[in-house]
Amino acid sequence: GQNIDQPTEMTATEGAIVQINCTYQTSGFNGLFWYQQHAGEAPTFLSYNVLDGLEEKGRFSSFLSRSKGYSYLLLKELQMKDSASYLCAPLPGGSYIPTFGRGTSLIVHP
Amino acid sequence: GAVVSQHPSRVICKSGTSVKIECRSLDFQATTMFWYRQFPKQSLMLMATSNEGSKATYEQGVEKDKFLINHASLTLSTLTVTSAHPEDSSFYICSARTGDGSPLHFGNGTRLTVT
Numbered sequence: 001g002q003n004i005d006q007p008t009e010m011t012a013t014e015g016a017i018v019q020i021n022c023t024y025q026t027s028g029f030n031g032l033f034w035y036q037q038h039a040g041e042a043p044t045f046l047s048y049n050v051l052d053g054l055e056e057k058g059r060f061s062s063f064l065s066r067s068k069g070y071s072y073l074l075l076k077e078l079q080m081k082d083s084a085s086y087l088c089a090p091l092p093g094g095s096y097i098p099t100f101g102r103g104t105s106l107i108v109h110p
Numbered sequence: 111g112a113v114v115s116q117h118p119s120r121v122i123c124k125s126g127t128s129v130k131i132e133c134r135s136l137d138f139q140a141t142t143m144f145w146y147r148q149f150p151k152q153s154l155m156l157m158a159t160s161n162e163g164s165k166a167t168y169e170q171g172v173e174k175d176k177f178l179i180n181h182a183s184l185t186l187s188t189l190t191v192t193s194a195h196p197e198d199s200s201f202y203i204c205s206a207r208t209g210d211g212s213p214l215h216f217g218n219g220t221r222l223t224v225t
Contacts, residue, residue: 033213042116042203042216043154050211087154096210097144100154 004101006088011107012078020073020086020104028093034062034073035087037103043087046073075106083108113137114206116217123194123224130190131220133204139184140206144214145177148201160187194224 003025012018024032031050035043049055049064049071061074073086085105089098113136123129133143143160158179159167166179178190187206191198201221205214 030211040201040221042219045213045215048213091211097156097159098214099156100146102151102153 004088004090004099006086006101006104008102009105009107011109014078014080014108014110016078017074017076018078018106020075020088020106022071022073022088022101024069024071024088024090024101026069026090026092026099029066030091030093030096032062032064032071032091033087033089033098034060034071035089035100037085037087039084046086078108080108080110082106112206112208112212112215114204114215114217116204116220118220119218120221121223123222125195125224126193128190128192129194129222130188131202131204131222133187133189133206133217135185135206138206138208140187140208141184143181143187143204143206145179145187145189146203146205148203148219154203157189160189162187191222194222196224198222199224 005023033048034046037043047062054063059076064071085103087100087103089100091098115134117132141162145157146154147157148154156169157172160179160181162181168174181187201219203219205216207214
């Protein structure tokens with residue numbers, strides 16, 4: 001089966017940096033996605049890591065360690081609009097269908 | 111690219127009626143689409159995988175006779191909630207991708223309220 005662990009909620013200040021951690025256990029592994037979901041809206045794709053290391057994309061970066069079953073999403077220069085839920089979604093082997101955890105609700109305050 | 115359109119965005123229906131939700135891939139062909147359901151403050155739960163030209167694959171615990179899925183073309187999948195009940199009230203989201211290892215692109219979701 002699949003098991004995904006993320007903090008339920010985090011708060012941060014506008015302009016700061018925040019790191020959202022995710023640990024996972026899957027049957028096989030074909031990469032890991034991060035999605036952003038604003039309240040009442042559908043998720044939007046942020047990043048995809050398949051190899052170990054850091055992938056940087058603007059203010060957002062994502063890191064993966066396959067041996068540790070660990071990933072994190074790093075958000076820099078936080079803006080109020082970054083207040084959302086962030087979903088870690090590993091891609092199990094075989095099915096190629098990502099599994100979603102409950103996500104981390106990030107609250108950015110002034 | 112990779113835009114998924116879902117309609118309607120919001121629907122209110124009476125208990126016992128049926129509701130159809132459409133999901134379209136606008137700029138790519140999708141042999142496979144995915145239907146998710148999300149209750150407030152809960153994770154996205156995969157309901158079924160919609161396969162073009164063949165029967166859908168339902169996840170354990172999802173009633174295939176209640177949630178009818180039709181994937182008639184490479185760009186359209188529909189989900190029909192039959193004989194809806196208040197407990198079916200939820201946020202239904204479809205998604206599609208361009209290939210096995212590609213990210214899922216989601217429609218805007220449908221907020222279903224059954225009264």
